[in-house]
Amino acid sequence: xxxxxxxxxxxxxxxxxxTGEVVTLDNxxxxxVGIHVRTIDSGEVRFEGSIDGENWSLMQVTNKVDGTTAxxxxxxxxxxxxxxxxxxxxxxxxxxxTGSVTAVVLPQFD
Numbered sequence: 873x874x875x876x877x878x879x880x881x882x883x884x885x886x887x888x889x890x891t892g893e894v895v896t897l898d899n900x901x902x903x904x905v906g907i908h909v910r911t912i913d914s915g916e917v918r919f920e921g922s923i924d925g926e927n928w929s930l931m932q933v934t935n936k937v938d939g940t941t942a943x944x945x946x947x948x949x950x951x952x953x954x955x956x957x958x959x960x961x962x963x964x965x966x967x968x969x970t971g972s973v974t975a976v977v978l979p980q981f982d
Contacts, residue, residue: 882963883975891964895977897955902979905961907951913971918944921958
């Protein structure tokens with residue numbers, strides 16, 4: 873299976889606030905999740921995880937370029953989330969006013 877086939881577009885050129893698509897991990901046994909956020913003109917992409925797919929919490933991610941950690945971003949970037957114990961992740965968009973936002977999630981395996 874190609875990596876492209878395992879990636880999920882969670883925000884697809886979104887132009888308004890949305891919770892985006894949910895990426896289910898419980899059957900994938902993913903150890904980490906790579907997240908590529910691109911083309912943020914305005915707004916905030918949050919990184920959320922769930923152990924049951926219904927209750928969501930902010931999750932800390934690491935920026936792969938500079939090593940900083942955060943639970944959200946207002947800029948494009950590559951991030952990694954520790955997926956141990958999570959059943960699902962999502963990348964909701966909030967406080968959006970102009971432009972479009974895209975986010976792609978790729979489960980990673982040991």
